[in-house]
Amino acid sequence: MDDAISTPEGVSSPASLRVLQKRRQFLALNRGLRVPAGAFLLQARDRCDDDPVIGVGFTCSRKVGNAVARNRAKRRLREAARLVLPDLGQAGWDYALIGRAEATAAREFEALLDDLRKALTKVHGSVRTKGRKT
RNA sequence: GCGGGGGGCCGGACGGCCGCCUGCGGGGGGAAACCCUUGCGGGAGGAAAGUCCGGACUCCACAAAGCGACGGUGCCGGGUAACGCCCGGGCGGGGUAACCCGACGGACAGCGCCACAGAGAACAGACCGCCUUCGCGACAUUGCUCUGCAAUGGACGGGGGUCAGGGUGAAACGGUGGGGUAAGAGCCCACCGGGGGGGCGGCAACGUUCCCCGCAUGGCAAGCCCCACCGGGAGCAAUGCCAAAUAGGGACCCCGCGCCUUCGGGCAUCGGUGCUUUGCCGAAGGGGUCCGGGUUGGCAGCUGGAGGCCGCGAAGCGAUUCGCGGUCCAGAGGAAUGGUCGUCGAACCGGAGCGAUCCGGGGAACAGAAUCCGGCUUACAGGCUCCCCGCACAU
RNA sequence: GGUCCCGUAGCUCAACUGGAUAGAGCAAUCCCCUCCUAAGGGAUAGGUUGCAGGUUCGACUCCUGCCGGGAUCA
Numbered sequence: 001m002d003d004a005i006s007t008p009e010g011v012s013s014p015a016s017l018r019v020l021q022k023r024r025q026f027l028a029l030n031r032g033l034r035v036p037a038g039a040f041l042l043q044a045r046d047r048c049d050d051d052p053v054i055g056v057g058f059t060c061s062r063k064v065g066n067a068v069a070r071n072r073a074k075r076r077l078r079e080a081a082r083l084v085l086p087d088l089g090q091a092g093w094d095y096a097l098i099g100r101a102e103a104t105a106a107r108e109f110e111a112l113l114d115d116l117r118k119a120l121t122k123v124h125g126s127v128r129t130k131g132r133k134t
Numbered sequence: 135g136c137g138g139g140g141g142g143c144c145g146g147a148c149g150g151c152c153g154c155c156u157g158c159g160g161g162g163g164g165a166a167a168c169c170c171u172u173g174c175g176g177g178a179g180g181a182a183a184g185u186c187c188g189g190a191c192u193c194c195a196c197a198a199a200g201c202g203a204c205g206g207u208g209c210c211g212g213g214u215a216a217c218g219c220c221c222g223g224g225c226g227g228g229g230u231a232a233c234c235c236g237a238c239g240g241a242c243a244g245c246g247c248c249a250c251a252g253a254g255a256a257c258a259g260a261c262c263g264c265c266u267u268c269g270c271g272a273c274a275u276u277g278c279u280c281u282g283c284a285a286u287g288g289a290c291g292g293g294g295g296u297c298a299g300g301g302u303g304a305a306a307c308g309g310u311g312g313g314g315u316a317a318g319a320g321c322c323c324a325c326c327g328g329g330g331g332g333g334c335g336g337c338a339a340c341g342u343u344c345c346c347c348g349c350a351u352g353g354c355a356a357g358c359c360c361c362a363c364c365g366g367g368a369g370c371a372a373u374g375c376c377a378a379a380u381a382g383g384g385a386c387c388c389c390g391c392g393c394c395u396u397c398g399g400g401c402a403u404c405g406g407u408g409c410u411u412u413g414c415c416g417a418a419g420g421g422g423u424c425c426g427g428g429u430u431g432g433c434a435g436c437u438g439g440a441g442g443c444c445g446c447g448a449a450g451c452g453a454u455u456c457g458c459g460g461u462c463c464a465g466a467g468g469a470a471u472g473g474u475c476g477u478c479g480a481a482c483c484g485g486a487g488c489g490a491u492c493c494g495g496g497g498a499a500c501a502g503a504a505u506c507c508g509g510c511u512u513a514c515a516g517g518c519u520c521c522c523c524g525c526a527c528a529u
Numbered sequence: 530g531g532u533c534c535c536g537u538a539g540c541u542c543a544a545c546u547g548g549a550u551a552g553a554g555c556a557a558u559c560c561c562c563u564c565c566u567a568a569g570g571g572a573u574a575g576g577u578u579g580c581a582g583g584u585u586c587g588a589c590u591c592c593u594g595c596c597g598g599g600a601u602c603a
Binding site (some may be wrong): 021022025026070074 | 152153183297304399430431468469471473474500501502
């Protein structure tokens with residue numbers, strides 16, 4: 001409870017995650033940033049509201065494969081987001097991880113985590129300094 | 135031992151840590167909504183798939199009879215909630231056999247089609263050939279009474295008989311053998327095949343037997359069609375409720391509503407199911423109330439059901455049914471089963487060995503519930519188990 | 530998730546009631562014309578008719594099962 005009050009400012013302190021479920025949330029993300037992250041694609045966008053939670057969604061289209069391949073790709077992305085986003089994600093932002101055909105399921109899990117970390121620093125390294133300082 | 139056929143079952147296992155979805159409960163905060171925390175339980179498949187059939191369920195439509203249209207099924211009997219599924223039987227085909235396969239009603243109800251080739255293709259036909267006859271009688275042979283005559287054969291042309299043979303074709307109007315004939319032909323006979331009728335067995339499909347008929351009447355119905363049987367339409371994104379938002383349409387109520395009226399009703403017009411008949415309902419102008427197109431969110435439907443699974447008993451050849459006991463086993467809604475580590479591990483690869491096997495590597499097929507059931511079909515690494523058939527060897 | 534529709538040369542379309550060589554335009558290749566290119570003319574090649582079975586003498590066409598693509602419904 002003490003954490004919940006003290007976190008909204010910090011970038012690296014743990015924040016709560018929430019899964020995106022509505023179509024309009026994904027449509028909004030399509031207008032945000034889009035960064036390739038090795039085995040997948042990362043979309044990120046500042047929600048511009050007062051809620052400090054981090055939103056995260058997962059997309060795997062039919063290009064990824066059949067239902068088994070799509071589910072497997074989403075599970076690995078979900079696990080990666082669970083491990084990385086509370087530390088490196090920024091409060092008040094939404095993220096979407098988009099699976100790719102062969103790579104998302106085949107990549108080593110540690111490499112998958114690195115992909116996500118690099119992509120996040122790429123997003124916030126450029127945008128945050130510009131947006132927040134002025 | 136080798137090869138083959140049929141049925142049933144499994145389809146990676148165990149554990150640690152960190153997570154996800156969901157049911158029930160405890161504790162704390164809060165007026166409540168809700169939030170935080172914590173305990174116990176459950177959490178993908180044999181196909182969850184394709185959406186090809188059949189239902190449950192929901193909404194819409196619905197007066198009855200007759201006729202018609204459309205779609206489906208198609209040997210017979212049984213099972214089932216139902217089926218195009220399953221079981222048993224029949225018939226046909228394949229296999230030495232176990233066993234497997236089959237859209238398997240009707241082509242004397244009718245219409246249509248059968249290209250090319252071929253003489254002829256649907257109550258067919260005469261090309262070659264065979265036989266016969268006629269004409270001119272070339273020509274050949276033989277005989278004689280020898281410039282010739284006669285007999286036989288016969289090129290060529292015409293008429294007739296014939297469908298056995300050749301050839302064409304997917305298919306040529308029963309097949310084989312014999313008799314018969316001018317040559318032939320069910321022309322006649324035997325057997326096979328076919329048709330009709332009777333008897334017997336069977337619920338039936340059908341089988342069997344006797345008698346009669348020499349027996350002209352293809353193939354296609356997954357062409358139209360006929361016969362028998364079945365079927366109202368749509369689908370959980372159905373449907374119901376709540377909230378936000380509001381047009382040109384819709385619903386309900388009141389008055390009025392063609393003519394006559396004894397106020398019960400009668401007679402008209404128009405519209406309403408594919409058509410007809412009978413019947414029923416609605417409509418004509420004005421006012422009021424409510425809903426509403428498109429977009430978006432929440433709740434219900436939502437998992438307890440012709441239930442599944444396990445065990446026992448009974449009926450039946452079997453599908454299946456009946457009885458008893460136990461048990462409950464996913465319920466999401468951008469959609470839950472994952473990540474990682476350890477032990478064991480099939481296929482496969484390399485090496486050693488005559489071999490059983492051993493050592494090292496390797497790391498698990500097809501595939502993910504979306505309202506729920508019964509089937510079918512399709513995909514599938516590998517494994518377990520039961521029964522049966524053939525061959526070889528031994529006893 | 531449900532429902533419906535469509536697959537023919539590289540592309541856009543034909544092919545009768547099932548009847549034999551699956552045809553046309555554009556594109557492609559080669560040649561002619563031109564100083565060169567375009568246009569024009571001539572010739573050529575290109576097809577398991579989405580795949581696999583079945584019915585039929587014969588299938589692009591009829592039937593069944595798969596595969597791929599598209600549309601639509603709250």
